[in-house]
Amino acid sequence: MKAAVLYGPRNLKIQDKPIPSPGERDVLIRVKVTTICPTDLRKYTGHSTFRKPLILGHEFSGVIEEVGEKVDFLEKGDRVTVLPFIFCGNCKYCRLGKHNLCLKLGGIGGAAELGVKLDGSFAEYVKVPAENVYKLGRNMTYTEGSLVEPLAASLGSLLNAELKPGETVLIVGAGPMGLLQISLARIMGAGRIIVSDLLDERLKYAEEFGADVVINPMRESVYDVVMRETRKYGVDIAMLSTGGTITASLASEALRFTAKGGRIVVFAGVWPPTNTSLDLNAIHYGERKLVGSFIYSREVFSRAVEVAASGRINLERLVTHRFSLDDIEKAFQVALNKEGLKIALTP
Ligand SMILES: [Zn+2]
Ligand SMILES: [Zn+2]
Structure with missing residues:
Protein backbone atom coordinates (compact mmCIF):
# COMPACT_ATOMS: atom_id res chain seq x y z
CA MET A 1 0.00 0.00 0.00
CA LYS A 2 1.00 3.61 -0.47
CA ALA A 3 1.90 5.45 2.75
CA ALA A 4 3.47 8.78 3.72
CA VAL A 5 6.17 7.94 6.25
CA LEU A 6 7.76 10.66 8.37
CA TYR A 7 11.40 9.97 9.25
CA GLY A 8 12.25 13.33 10.81
CA PRO A 9 11.55 17.05 10.39
CA ARG A 10 10.48 17.70 6.79
CA ASN A 11 11.68 14.24 5.85
CA LEU A 12 8.50 12.70 4.50
CA LYS A 13 8.60 9.83 2.00
CA ILE A 14 5.82 8.24 -0.02
CA GLN A 15 6.59 4.54 0.22
CA ASP A 16 5.16 1.20 -0.66
CA LYS A 17 4.49 -0.66 2.61
CA PRO A 18 2.85 -4.02 3.29
CA ILE A 19 -0.90 -3.78 4.08
CA PRO A 20 -1.14 -4.33 7.88
CA SER A 21 -2.92 -7.51 8.96
CA PRO A 22 -5.44 -7.01 11.77
CA GLY A 23 -5.02 -8.80 15.11
CA GLU A 24 -8.04 -10.64 16.54
CA ARG A 25 -9.51 -7.47 18.09
CA ASP A 26 -8.50 -5.09 15.27
CA VAL A 27 -9.99 -4.00 12.00
CA LEU A 28 -8.33 -2.96 8.76
CA ILE A 29 -9.75 0.21 7.21
CA ARG A 30 -9.38 1.43 3.64
CA VAL A 31 -8.89 5.19 4.22
CA LYS A 32 -11.27 7.37 2.18
CA VAL A 33 -10.74 10.86 3.61
CA THR A 34 -8.19 12.05 6.16
CA THR A 35 -7.77 15.64 7.28
CA ILE A 36 -4.63 17.43 8.45
CA CYS A 37 -4.45 18.59 12.07
CA PRO A 38 -2.01 21.10 13.60
CA THR A 39 -0.58 18.14 15.54
CA ASP A 40 0.54 16.58 12.25
CA LEU A 41 2.12 19.87 11.19
CA ARG A 42 4.05 20.20 14.46
CA LYS A 43 5.58 16.78 13.90
CA TYR A 44 6.34 17.53 10.26
CA THR A 45 8.11 20.79 11.12
CA GLY A 46 9.99 19.28 14.06
CA HIS A 47 8.14 21.17 16.79
CA SER A 48 6.91 18.05 18.50
CA THR A 49 8.69 14.78 19.24
CA PHE A 50 7.48 11.37 18.13
CA ARG A 51 8.84 7.88 17.62
CA LYS A 52 10.29 7.54 14.15
CA PRO A 53 9.49 6.49 11.51
CA LEU A 54 5.77 7.16 11.76
CA ILE A 55 2.76 7.34 9.48
CA LEU A 56 0.92 10.46 10.67
CA GLY A 57 -2.82 11.15 10.45
CA HIS A 58 -5.52 10.71 13.09
CA GLU A 59 -8.60 12.38 11.60
CA PHE A 60 -10.09 9.99 9.08
CA SER A 61 -12.92 7.89 7.77
CA GLY A 62 -13.06 4.87 5.54
CA VAL A 63 -14.51 1.46 4.81
CA ILE A 64 -13.76 -1.68 6.77
CA GLU A 65 -11.79 -4.08 4.65
CA GLU A 66 -11.13 -6.88 7.14
CA VAL A 67 -12.16 -7.65 10.74
CA GLY A 68 -10.29 -9.61 13.41
CA GLU A 69 -11.68 -12.98 14.60
CA LYS A 70 -13.02 -11.69 17.91
CA VAL A 71 -14.75 -8.60 16.47
CA ASP A 72 -18.48 -9.24 16.36
CA PHE A 73 -20.01 -5.77 16.03
CA LEU A 74 -18.40 -4.61 12.78
CA GLU A 75 -18.15 -6.12 9.34
CA LYS A 76 -16.45 -5.70 6.03
CA GLY A 77 -18.01 -2.82 4.12
CA ASP A 78 -19.01 -0.76 7.19
CA ARG A 79 -18.40 2.96 6.72
CA VAL A 80 -16.60 4.20 9.81
CA THR A 81 -14.59 6.81 11.66
CA VAL A 82 -12.13 6.25 14.48
CA LEU A 83 -11.41 7.65 17.92
CA PRO A 84 -7.64 8.01 17.51
CA PHE A 85 -6.52 7.81 21.15
CA ILE A 86 -5.62 4.62 22.96
CA PHE A 87 -6.65 4.59 26.62
CA CYS A 88 -5.09 2.20 29.12
CA GLY A 89 -8.50 1.47 30.65
CA ASN A 90 -7.03 0.77 34.07
CA CYS A 91 -5.79 4.04 35.54
CA LYS A 92 -7.96 6.05 37.92
CA TYR A 93 -9.00 8.49 35.17
CA CYS A 94 -10.00 5.80 32.67
CA ARG A 95 -12.08 4.12 35.37
CA LEU A 96 -13.82 7.43 36.10
CA GLY A 97 -14.68 7.78 32.40
CA LYS A 98 -12.20 10.65 32.00
CA HIS A 99 -10.29 8.84 29.28
CA ASN A 100 -8.68 11.99 27.94
CA LEU A 101 -6.72 12.28 31.20
CA CYS A 102 -5.37 8.71 30.95
CA LEU A 103 -1.91 8.35 32.46
CA LYS A 104 -0.77 6.25 29.50
CA LEU A 105 -2.53 8.11 26.70
CA GLY A 106 -1.45 6.55 23.43
CA GLY A 107 -2.57 7.31 19.94
CA ILE A 108 -2.94 6.52 16.29
CA GLY A 109 -0.77 8.48 13.86
CA GLY A 110 1.06 10.38 16.59
CA ALA A 111 -2.12 11.71 18.24
CA ALA A 112 -0.45 10.95 21.61
CA GLU A 113 2.85 9.40 22.48
CA LEU A 114 2.79 8.08 26.06
CA GLY A 115 1.17 4.67 25.73
CA VAL A 116 0.45 2.46 22.73
CA LYS A 117 1.56 4.06 19.47
CA LEU A 118 0.05 3.01 16.16
CA ASP A 119 0.55 4.15 12.59
CA GLY A 120 -1.98 6.63 11.27
CA SER A 121 -4.16 7.37 8.29
CA PHE A 122 -1.87 9.11 5.79
CA ALA A 123 -1.85 5.79 3.95
CA GLU A 124 -4.18 3.67 1.85
CA TYR A 125 -4.93 1.36 4.78
CA VAL A 126 -4.80 1.68 8.55
CA LYS A 127 -5.12 -0.97 11.26
CA VAL A 128 -6.93 0.08 14.45
CA PRO A 129 -8.42 -1.56 17.57
CA ALA A 130 -12.09 -2.37 16.88
CA GLU A 131 -13.18 -0.70 20.14
CA ASN A 132 -12.05 2.64 18.68
CA VAL A 133 -14.26 2.30 15.61
CA TYR A 134 -17.60 4.13 15.17
CA LYS A 135 -20.04 3.62 12.32
CA LEU A 136 -20.99 6.69 10.29
CA GLY A 137 -24.61 7.77 10.16
CA ARG A 138 -26.42 6.64 7.00
CA ASN A 139 -26.33 10.06 5.35
CA MET A 140 -22.86 11.05 6.45
CA THR A 141 -20.14 11.64 3.87
CA TYR A 142 -16.58 10.44 4.37
CA THR A 143 -15.49 14.05 4.75
CA GLU A 144 -17.96 14.50 7.60
CA GLY A 145 -16.67 11.25 9.07
CA SER A 146 -13.12 12.53 9.04
CA LEU A 147 -14.18 15.67 10.89
CA VAL A 148 -15.85 13.87 13.81
CA GLU A 149 -12.51 13.94 15.66
CA PRO A 150 -12.06 17.74 15.74
CA LEU A 151 -15.82 18.06 16.31
CA SER A 293 -10.32 21.30 28.04
CA PHE A 294 -8.28 18.62 26.30
CA ILE A 295 -9.70 16.29 23.63
CA TYR A 296 -12.59 14.06 24.78
CA SER A 297 -13.74 10.98 26.62
CA ARG A 298 -15.40 8.04 24.86
CA GLU A 299 -18.74 9.51 25.86
CA VAL A 300 -18.05 12.85 24.19
CA PHE A 301 -16.72 11.19 21.03
CA SER A 302 -19.89 9.07 20.81
CA ARG A 303 -21.99 12.22 21.13
CA ALA A 304 -19.93 13.92 18.41
CA VAL A 305 -20.71 11.06 16.00
CA GLU A 306 -24.43 11.64 16.66
CA VAL A 307 -24.11 15.40 16.21
CA ALA A 308 -22.31 14.89 12.90
CA ALA A 309 -24.94 12.36 11.79
CA SER A 310 -27.72 14.84 12.60
CA GLY A 311 -26.52 17.06 9.76
CA ARG A 312 -27.10 20.12 11.92
CA ILE A 313 -23.53 21.34 11.43
CA ASN A 314 -22.04 22.18 8.06
CA LEU A 315 -18.90 20.06 8.33
CA GLU A 316 -18.31 19.85 4.57
CA ARG A 317 -17.85 23.62 4.46
CA LEU A 318 -14.75 23.30 6.64
CA VAL A 319 -12.77 21.51 3.94
CA THR A 320 -11.33 24.10 1.56
CA HIS A 321 -8.61 22.04 -0.13
CA ARG A 322 -8.23 18.42 -1.24
CA PHE A 323 -5.07 16.63 -2.29
CA SER A 324 -4.05 13.11 -3.22
CA LEU A 325 -1.64 11.32 -0.89
CA ASP A 326 1.16 11.84 -3.42
CA ASP A 327 0.78 15.59 -2.96
CA ILE A 328 0.91 15.47 0.83
CA GLU A 329 3.85 17.89 1.05
CA LYS A 330 1.91 20.45 -1.01
CA ALA A 331 -1.04 19.88 1.32
CA PHE A 332 1.14 20.46 4.40
CA GLN A 333 2.47 23.66 2.86
CA VAL A 334 -1.04 24.99 2.26
CA ALA A 335 -1.92 24.16 5.87
CA LEU A 336 1.27 25.79 7.19
CA ASN A 337 0.47 28.95 5.21
CA LYS A 338 -2.95 29.00 6.91
CA GLU A 339 -4.64 29.16 3.53
CA GLY A 340 -8.24 28.06 3.84
CA LEU A 341 -9.46 25.87 6.71
CA LYS A 342 -9.23 22.09 6.75
CA ILE A 343 -7.05 20.34 4.20
CA ALA A 344 -8.18 16.85 3.19
CA LEU A 345 -6.19 14.01 1.70
CA THR A 346 -7.86 11.27 -0.30
CA PRO A 347 -5.48 8.28 -0.26
ZN1 LIG B 1 -6.55 16.44 15.45
ZN1 LIG C 1 -5.82 5.17 31.60
Missing part, protein backbone atom coordinates in the same frame (compact mmCIF):
# COMPACT_ATOMS: atom_id res chain seq x y z
CA ALA A 152 -15.48 15.85 19.39
CA ALA A 153 -12.69 18.00 20.83
CA SER A 154 -14.79 21.12 20.23
CA LEU A 155 -17.84 19.52 21.80
CA GLY A 156 -15.76 18.57 24.84
CA SER A 157 -14.78 22.22 25.30
CA LEU A 158 -18.38 23.46 25.33
CA LEU A 159 -19.44 20.69 27.69
CA ASN A 160 -16.54 21.57 30.02
CA ALA A 161 -17.61 25.21 29.78
CA GLU A 162 -21.09 24.14 30.98
CA LEU A 163 -22.80 26.31 28.38
CA LYS A 164 -26.38 27.12 29.33
CA PRO A 165 -29.10 28.34 26.95
CA GLY A 166 -28.97 32.07 26.36
CA GLU A 167 -25.41 32.57 27.54
CA THR A 168 -23.02 34.84 25.67
CA VAL A 169 -19.93 33.13 24.31
CA LEU A 170 -16.71 34.73 23.15
CA ILE A 171 -14.55 32.53 20.96
CA VAL A 172 -10.99 33.72 20.49
CA GLY A 173 -9.64 32.23 17.27
CA ALA A 174 -11.74 31.40 14.19
CA GLY A 175 -9.70 28.51 12.87
CA PRO A 176 -11.44 25.19 12.16
CA MET A 177 -11.85 24.47 15.89
CA GLY A 178 -13.28 27.93 16.60
CA LEU A 179 -15.73 27.51 13.71
CA LEU A 180 -16.86 24.16 15.07
CA GLN A 181 -17.33 25.76 18.48
CA ILE A 182 -19.48 28.50 16.92
CA SER A 183 -21.67 25.87 15.23
CA LEU A 184 -21.96 23.80 18.40
CA ALA A 185 -22.64 26.82 20.60
CA ARG A 186 -25.52 27.69 18.30
CA ILE A 187 -27.18 24.30 18.42
CA MET A 188 -26.55 24.10 22.18
CA GLY A 189 -28.56 27.27 22.66
CA ALA A 190 -25.99 30.03 23.15
CA GLY A 191 -27.34 33.58 23.14
CA ARG A 192 -24.90 35.91 21.46
CA ILE A 193 -21.71 34.52 19.93
CA ILE A 194 -18.79 36.93 19.62
CA VAL A 195 -15.68 35.85 17.72
CA SER A 196 -12.27 37.44 17.46
CA ASP A 197 -9.45 36.64 15.04
CA LEU A 198 -6.54 38.52 13.51
CA LEU A 199 -7.38 37.30 9.99
CA ASP A 200 -10.33 39.00 8.29
CA GLU A 201 -10.80 36.01 6.01
CA ARG A 202 -11.43 33.83 9.07
CA LEU A 203 -13.86 36.37 10.49
CA LYS A 204 -15.88 36.02 7.28
CA TYR A 205 -16.05 32.28 7.88
CA ALA A 206 -17.02 32.97 11.50
CA GLU A 207 -20.03 34.99 10.31
CA GLU A 208 -20.96 32.28 7.87
CA PHE A 209 -20.85 29.68 10.66
CA GLY A 210 -23.11 31.80 12.85
CA ALA A 211 -21.12 34.40 14.79
CA ASP A 212 -23.29 37.38 15.75
CA VAL A 213 -20.40 39.79 16.22
CA VAL A 214 -16.84 39.55 14.89
CA ILE A 215 -13.81 41.48 16.09
CA ASN A 216 -10.37 41.97 14.59
CA PRO A 217 -8.22 42.97 17.60
CA MET A 218 -5.88 44.81 15.21
CA ARG A 219 -8.66 47.35 14.72
CA GLU A 220 -10.93 47.13 17.75
CA SER A 221 -10.48 46.31 21.41
CA VAL A 222 -12.03 42.98 22.36
CA TYR A 223 -12.76 44.45 25.79
CA ASP A 224 -14.69 47.42 24.33
CA VAL A 225 -16.76 45.27 21.98
CA VAL A 226 -17.57 42.71 24.67
CA MET A 227 -18.65 45.42 27.10
CA ARG A 228 -20.80 47.07 24.43
CA GLU A 229 -22.45 43.79 23.43
CA THR A 230 -23.12 42.56 26.95
CA ARG A 231 -24.47 45.68 28.67
CA LYS A 232 -21.14 45.81 30.50
CA TYR A 233 -21.62 42.43 32.16
CA GLY A 234 -18.97 40.63 30.15
CA VAL A 235 -19.28 37.24 28.42
CA ASP A 236 -20.44 34.13 30.23
CA ILE A 237 -17.87 31.98 28.45
CA ALA A 238 -14.52 33.05 27.05
CA MET A 239 -13.20 30.21 24.89
CA LEU A 240 -9.49 30.54 24.16
CA SER A 241 -9.11 28.60 20.93
CA THR A 242 -6.01 30.11 19.50
CA GLY A 243 -2.70 28.33 19.72
CA GLY A 244 0.61 29.81 20.80
CA THR A 245 1.91 31.70 23.80
CA ILE A 246 -0.68 34.45 23.30
CA THR A 247 -3.10 32.19 25.19
CA ALA A 248 -1.18 32.87 28.43
CA SER A 249 -1.76 36.63 28.35
CA LEU A 250 -5.30 36.11 27.02
CA ALA A 251 -6.23 34.05 30.07
CA SER A 252 -5.44 36.90 32.45
CA GLU A 253 -6.96 39.49 30.12
CA ALA A 254 -10.15 37.44 29.74
CA LEU A 255 -10.82 37.80 33.47
CA ARG A 256 -11.52 41.47 32.77
CA PHE A 257 -14.28 40.81 30.25
CA THR A 258 -15.81 37.63 31.64
CA ALA A 259 -19.02 38.05 33.63
CA LYS A 260 -19.28 37.03 37.27
CA GLY A 261 -19.90 33.29 37.39
CA GLY A 262 -18.36 33.04 33.92
CA ARG A 263 -15.92 30.46 32.65
CA ILE A 264 -12.64 30.95 30.84
CA VAL A 265 -11.69 27.86 28.88
CA VAL A 266 -8.09 27.10 27.97
CA PHE A 267 -8.73 24.99 24.89
CA ALA A 268 -5.35 25.16 23.16
CA GLY A 269 -1.99 24.02 24.43
CA VAL A 270 0.56 26.76 25.05
CA TRP A 271 3.93 26.02 23.39
CA PRO A 272 6.54 26.74 24.49
CA PRO A 273 5.03 26.43 28.01
CA THR A 274 4.31 29.91 29.33
CA ASN A 275 3.21 31.13 32.75
CA THR A 276 0.89 34.02 33.41
CA SER A 277 -0.32 35.99 36.39
CA LEU A 278 -4.00 36.08 37.26
CA ASP A 279 -6.15 38.47 39.28
CA LEU A 280 -7.25 35.96 41.90
CA ASN A 281 -9.78 38.37 43.34
CA ALA A 282 -11.61 38.33 40.01
CA ILE A 283 -11.83 34.58 40.47
CA HIS A 284 -12.75 34.73 44.16
CA TYR A 285 -15.20 37.65 44.39
CA GLY A 286 -16.64 37.08 40.92
CA GLU A 287 -16.79 33.28 41.17
CA ARG A 288 -15.21 33.05 37.75
CA LYS A 289 -13.76 29.71 36.74
CA LEU A 290 -10.67 28.88 34.78
CA VAL A 291 -11.36 25.60 32.97
CA GLY A 292 -9.07 23.34 30.97
